[in-house]
Amino acid sequence: MAILITGGCGYIGSHTCIELCKAGYEVVALDNFHNAKPKVIERISALSGKPLTFYTCDIRDARGLSAIFEAHTVEAVIHFAGWKAVGESTVLPLEYYENNVSGTVTLLKVMRKFGCKRIVFSSSATVYGEENPSPLTEDMPVGKVANPYARTKLFNEHVIEDVCAADPDFCGMLLRYFNPIGAHESGTIGEDPNGIPNNLMPYIAQVAVGKLPYLQVFGNDYPTHDGTGIRDYIHVVDLARGHVAAVAYALSHTGAQVVNLGTGVGYSVLDVVTAFERVNQIPIPYKIVPRREGDVTIYLADPTKAKELLGWQAEHSLEDMCRDTWRWQQRNPNGYDDE
């Protein structure tokens, strides 16, 4: 009996492979390396103490997927595979719908063919849109989302809810992540963005290592304690453990469940910069620049449901996130290209 992880070589998938192995699950992973490097497989294997069972496969390839389901009895799927660049999705909406939504439909059809009735899906806090007030709860209305990427997440939530409605034995866990940052404490796996990072923590890490001259802080005129935007940053290992808890739940329940994975604690951009400088003893030069289009003042989870339903809550501090990010970046200044 195995748990199949799609996108298992990506940032969150790689950390989840390790936590699932540690929890005693048999893990089978697939990836098409659109946004990952094969090198991560040996690192995952080293950290889990056994070779990772891995397939190069695209989730849009029903035959390739079927071969994996034929070779393994897949009890549940954790579905990370997808494209995630918000800006790119506005330029390539059709490609995003094809990869993220059609890919998910293909995966669900193969699961149905093989009688696999449990899926844990990577949704995003972005589905709450700009109008709901923080802290965000799972029962708030969704729908007014700002870009095609966010809409692919929302569509996939609906697709999975409809599958659950059509099959009373099916379980779909729709996990809405807040802002994952950090890396495995070994410093051997972490986030390896292509080109110049879009997100705050990888950008800070590249400034720290000298690849970028300074951080641009997008606006200091928000109504927050220091004027910069507030987010709910969650350590990627906590997030990975949230998936272990969600899989355990899915294996013994039916129906669709939406669950926030966040800490419930918010930090501003300058809070993160200051924590990184303090923990790692490295100055992070920054300049205040105008607000980034589409950014909101504050995005914060209410994590109550995750605790009540899954018995899960985040344990790592912002300091842990800064320390582990830096350990990964320092040891791998060019990500997985370093060897």
Ligand code: NAD
């Ligand atoms: P990632 O890009 O590091 O991982 C995704 C993996 O999926 C990559 O390894 C990529 O090669 C693979 N992939 C993409 N399309 C594929 C396909 N058609 N077939 C097979 N493999 C494919 O991203 P991540 O940060 O690990 O995110 C994982 C999931 O979580 C994504 O669905 C993302 O949208 C979602 N998510 C991420 C964040 C975040 O801030 N990182 C926030 C909310 C939701």
Ligand code: UFG
């Ligand atoms: N920021 C900067 N400078 C940068 C990058 C970011 O000041 O170079 C600021 C942003 O303005 C924001 C905060 O840092 O206030 C966090 O920005 P990120 O880009 O790291 O994260 P977002 O909250 O904008 O978005 C992320 C993912 C989305 C996902 C969302 C919620 O990129 O895909 O979290 O899960 F939907």
